[in-house]
Amino acid sequence: GAGVSQSPRYKVAKRGQDVALRCDPISGHVSLFWYQQALGQGPEFLTYFQNEAQLDKSGLPSDRFFAERPEGSVSTLKIQRTQQEDSAVYLCASSLTTSLGNTIYFGEGSWLTVV
Amino acid sequence: SQQGEEDPQALSIQEGENATMNCSYKTSINNLQWYRQNSGRGLVHLILIRSNEREKHSGRLRVTLDTSKKSSSLLITASRAADTASYFCATGDQGAQKLVFGQGTRLTINP
Numbered sequence: 001g002a003g004v005s006q007s008p009r010y011k012v013a014k015r016g017q018d019v020a021l022r023c024d025p026i027s028g029h030v031s032l033f034w035y036q037q038a039l040g041q042g043p044e045f046l047t048y049f050q051n052e053a054q055l056d057k058s059g060l061p062s063d064r065f066f067a068e069r070p071e072g073s074v075s076t077l078k079i080q081r082t083q084q085e086d087s088a089v090y091l092c093a094s095s096l097t098t099s100l101g102n103t104i105y106f107g108e109g110s111w112l113t114v115v
Numbered sequence: 116s117q118q119g120e121e122d123p124q125a126l127s128i129q130e131g132e133n134a135t136m137n138c139s140y141k142t143s144i145n146n147l148q149w150y151r152q153n154s155g156r157g158l159v160h161l162i163l164i165r166s167n168e169r170e171k172h173s174g175r176l177r178v179t180l181d182t183s184k185k186s187s188s189l190l191i192t193a194s195r196a197a198d199t200a201s202y203f204c205a206t207g208d209q210g211a212q213k214l215v216f217g218q219g220t221r222l223t224i225n226p
Binding site for chain 1: 158214215217218219
């Protein structure tokens with residue numbers, strides 16, 4: 001596609017509910033990232049995939065957070081038993097190769113509100 | 116945790132003036148990137164400067180990098196109302212495949 005696509009754009013979840021956020025990276029991009037952005041803050045790294053391999057999940061805040069990219073393209077970020085502190089924008093990003101010098105392209109984000 | 120710190124946190128100027136934002140970071144980097152984020156939107160990549168570069172230009176944007184001081188600046192010349200947004204610097208960590216963002220500068224251009 002033309003850019004990184006994320007869905008849903010907005011999600012309101014009741015506390016305790018499970019949510020799944022989807023990311024369609026730019027076609028052919030090897031690297032895929034998930035970031036969490038709280039209101040008024042900069043994005044914070046959650047996890048990184050190289051093709052289907054999850055090479056870094058050091059930023060996932062708890063074991064309630066799980067991400068997958070089974071076929072090396074679309075990725076899903078799942079949050080189980082959501083809590084109010086999970087309310088944030090979840091940004092997905094992709095880049096063409098694994099080189100640190102490559103531009104990383106971001107999607108519009110999925111805005112999660114836990115009530 | 117966030118590595119970069121942007122300064123100032125908020126900046127308000129008149130249209131046509133130049134806007135300068137600064138970013139400091141803590142560890143050795145491979146590159147530094149600047150992003151813009153309009154309210155309620157995703158991040159838009161503006162410019163990437165590598166650790167062996169000192170200055171880079173793109174249109175009305177000028178970025179400098181001083182690795183000895185671990186700092187970078189973004190200059191927007193002849194500002195326009197459409198430049199109103201938050202601006203973030205992000206560093207590419209050596210050895211790690213991720214960007215580490217600062218907290219951003221909120222720029223307001225008054226018509």
